[in-house]
Amino acid sequence: MTPRGGALAVLALAAALAAGLLAGPADLAPGDVLATLTAPGDAPPLARAVVWDLRIPRILVAGLVGAALSGAGVVTQGFFRNPMAGPGVLGLSACGALAATAGIALGGDAAGPMATPALAALGVATGLIALLGFARPGSGPATLLLAGIALSALASALSTLVLALSTEQWDLARRVLAWLMGSFESRSYEHVLLGVLPVALGLVAAAGIRGDLDVLVLGHEPAASLGVHPRTTALVTVAAVALLVGAATAMAGVIGFVGLIVPHLVRLRVGPRHGPLLAHAVLWGAAAMVAVDTIARAATLVPLPPGVATSLAGAPLFLWMLRRSARGWVT
Amino acid sequence: MSGLVLSGVTVAVPGPDGPRALVEGLSLHVRRGTVTCVVGPNGAGKTTLLKVAAGLRPPAAGTVTVDDTPVAALPPRRRARRVGVLPQRLPLSDDMTVRAFVELGRHPHRSRWTGADPTGAAAVDRALTEAGITALAGARIFSVSGGEFQLARLAQLWATETPYWILDEPTTALDPAHALRIAGLLVRAARTGHGLLVAIHDLEIARRIADRVACIGGPDAPAFVEGPAGAVVAPAVLDRVYGVRTRLWPDAVGFELPGDEPPPTVTA
Numbered sequence: 001m002t003p004r005g006g007a008l009a010v011l012a013l014a015a016a017l018a019a020g021l022l023a024g025p026a027d028l029a030p031g032d033v034l035a036t037l038t039a040p041g042d043a044p045p046l047a048r049a050v051v052w053d054l055r056i057p058r059i060l061v062a063g064l065v066g067a068a069l070s071g072a073g074v075v076t077q078g079f080f081r082n083p084m085a086g087p088g089v090l091g092l093s094a095c096g097a098l099a100a101t102a103g104i105a106l107g108g109d110a111a112g113p114m115a116t117p118a119l120a121a122l123g124v125a126t127g128l129i130a131l132l133g134f135a136r137p138g139s140g141p142a143t144l145l146l147a148g149i150a151l152s153a154l155a156s157a158l159s160t161l162v163l164a165l166s167t168e169q170w171d172l173a174r175r176v177l178a179w180l181m182g183s184f185e186s187r188s189y190e191h192v193l194l195g196v197l198p199v200a201l202g203l204v205a206a207a208g209i210r211g212d213l214d215v216l217v218l219g220h221e222p223a224a225s226l227g228v229h230p231r232t233t234a235l236v237t238v239a240a241v242a243l244l245v246g247a248a249t250a251m252a253g254v255i256g257f258v259g260l261i262v263p264h265l266v267r268l269r270v271g272p273r274h275g276p277l278l279a280h281a282v283l284w285g286a287a288a289m290v291a292v293d294t295i296a297r298a299a300t301l302v303p304l305p306p307g308v309a310t311s312l313a314g315a316p317l318f319l320w321m322l323r324r325s326a327r328g329w330v331t
Numbered sequence: 332m333s334g335l336v337l338s339g340v341t342v343a344v345p346g347p348d349g350p351r352a353l354v355e356g357l358s359l360h361v362r363r364g365t366v367t368c369v370v371g372p373n374g375a376g377k378t379t380l381l382k383v384a385a386g387l388r389p390p391a392a393g394t395v396t397v398d399d400t401p402v403a404a405l406p407p408r409r410r411a412r413r414v415g416v417l418p419q420r421l422p423l424s425d426d427m428t429v430r431a432f433v434e435l436g437r438h439p440h441r442s443r444w445t446g447a448d449p450t451g452a453a454a455v456d457r458a459l460t461e462a463g464i465t466a467l468a469g470a471r472i473f474s475v476s477g478g479e480f481q482l483a484r485l486a487q488l489w490a491t492e493t494p495y496w497i498l499d500e501p502t503t504a505l506d507p508a509h510a511l512r513i514a515g516l517l518v519r520a521a522r523t524g525h526g527l528l529v530a531i532h533d534l535e536i537a538r539r540i541a542d543r544v545a546c547i548g549g550p551d552a553p554a555f556v557e558g559p560a561g562a563v564v565a566p567a568v569l570d571r572v573y574g575v576r577t578r579l580w581p582d583a584v585g586f587e588l589p590g591d592e593p594p595p596t597v598t599a
Contacts, residue, residue, distance in 0.1 A: 081424035208443060215438045219422045225385055226491070227411030227439035272425045275446060 009283035016290040020059035023298035026050045059290050061187040065248045066258055066289025068199045070281040072244035073259035075206045078213030078274050079237045082141045086260025087245045091152030092124045096249035098155040099123025101162045101176045113194055121246025127151055128238050181305040183253055184293050195251045202243030209236045210274035255307045257314025262288055264321055333398045335361040335495045335526055340393035342380045354380055355553035363494055363526040368541035372573055375548020377530035378499055384528055385416045385497045411439035415493035417484055419500050429483050430468040433458055436490035458489035478509030485516055498529045502536055514540050515588040538564040546572055
């Protein structure tokens with residue numbers, strides 16, 4: 001990480017976190033927020049509740065989700081050697097959501113707080129393994145993306161089926177729907193604790209194969225000749241992506257495009273080495289997610305679900321990237 | 332027996348009636364300081380044979396050892412520090428500087444967690460110098476010419492600091508100047524103690540750089556001819572294997588390899 005580029009990323013994250021703390025529907029002046037932060041004991045109970053129990057856990061969850069999805073995107077784009085291969089495009093978020101919604105509908109979330117992230121991770125891992133079976137590394141970008149589209153459609157259809165079957169129980173249907181839209185509403189420290197460990201483990205696993213991902217730019221067989229172990233790298237990729245996307249999905253439901261756009265834009269600036277790429281993408285991903293969520297709840301007339309907000313911003317960017325990469329796409 | 336040694340190696344590919352042997356029972360001994368070329372028609376199995384020699388796929392029969400260790404028994408990173416490979420095609424999926432591209436050759440030496448590689452920078456500098464592309468170090472790899480790209484790939488191989496090199500058609504699709512430059516670099520690599528196994532279509536270059544040549548394929552496959560370059564790259568072998576008529580002109584125009592003495596007189 002270049003010192004200046006790194007400082008910029010840290011600064012962006014700090015600014016996003018500050019904005020997230022200061023903005024919101026509750027009528028709190030910046031001074032009040034600051035006072036509540038420095039001396040929570042002396043603050044009025046309402047301000048304390050808004051800052052400490054609503055905003056802080058919310059921006060922490062948003063930051064973790066953004067970091068996790070961007071980190072996962074760095075891994076999938078590197079492993080599949082494809083700038084379009086984000087976890088959302090590949091249908092992995094949809095698989096995580098399907099496993100989690102099915103778990104919720106069947107009452108699996110009552111098994112314990114880690115049940116939903118574990119199920120989501122399992123869903124992501126299953127989806128990624130299926131994808132590896134259909135679009136083997138080296139089978140070309142079109143095969144991979146088309147397989148991802150099919151996987152995404154299948155998982156979304158099954159999620160809708162779960163939703164349709166659960167409409168009898170209104171409360172259940174509402175919970176499932178909130179999932180599928182992606183939400184940071186009423187996130188607590190419980191959610192933060194839920195996500196911290198899998199996200200940290202996933203990022204450590206990703207960092208462990210950063211050098212292998214660097215070499216995969218040459219192709220899978222040339223990389224093998226340079227000592228990249230094909231099966232180990234695939235397994236660590238599955239584990240890292242499952243932990244990261246599973247945790248993100250468990251914390252906030254389906255959030256599209258972050259895992260595609262942030263790593264892609266960071267790659268344009270930082271270059272193709274996955275060490276710096278991962279570090280920058282994690283910081284920028286967290287910053288972007290917090291910023292999008294802050295704008296979605298403070299600057300719009302209706303509170304936009306963050307999954308909707310990221311898709312509104314992400315889809316046009318995705319099309320721009322597609323146009324850009326169509327010129328220099330080497331398979 | 333030190334060296335890269337293929338003993339009784341059979342290479343097979345899947346066919347409609349089960350595995351079909353392309354080469355059967357081939358033995359080669361690539362010593363350090365020598366060049367062994369593999370020639371033969373398209374589809375003869377040169378690329379598959381090279382992958383077997385590199386330990387990237389198992390042989391249908393026989394063994395491959397590197398300095399007495401079976402290549403299949405070596406963990407991937409240790410294997411990659413013994414045997415370097417220049418594959419026929421390199422489907423590069425992202426742009427970077429030529430230097431960063433050459434640095435990828437250091438992967439087997441780099442620590443997984445810290446990324447430390449104390450001798451890496453020096454090795455990359457040396458590789459760029461050997462390939463004669465120090466001036467290109469800052470250029471984008473997607474913007475260099477085909478010949479320069481091949482030189483960069485050779486520099487990447489040099490940066491691996493592996494004693495044995497396996498190269499699949501290193502001169503294909505290059506103009507004569509670049510092809511000869513690559514050929515000269517291969518000779519230089521052998522003189523500096525590398526052992527080279529090279530699949531090549533250019534018989535003139537094969538005859539000039541190789542100590543030994545294995546000619547595979549043709550109507551006699553899976554049989555093959557292996558021997559000193561002068562004995563294998565000869566009409567008696569080539570006519571049969573390629574189904575063409577070969578003539579060697581003793582007074583033909585020959586390009587000089589860079590840094591090499593004038594071409595040896597042809598005796599045929």
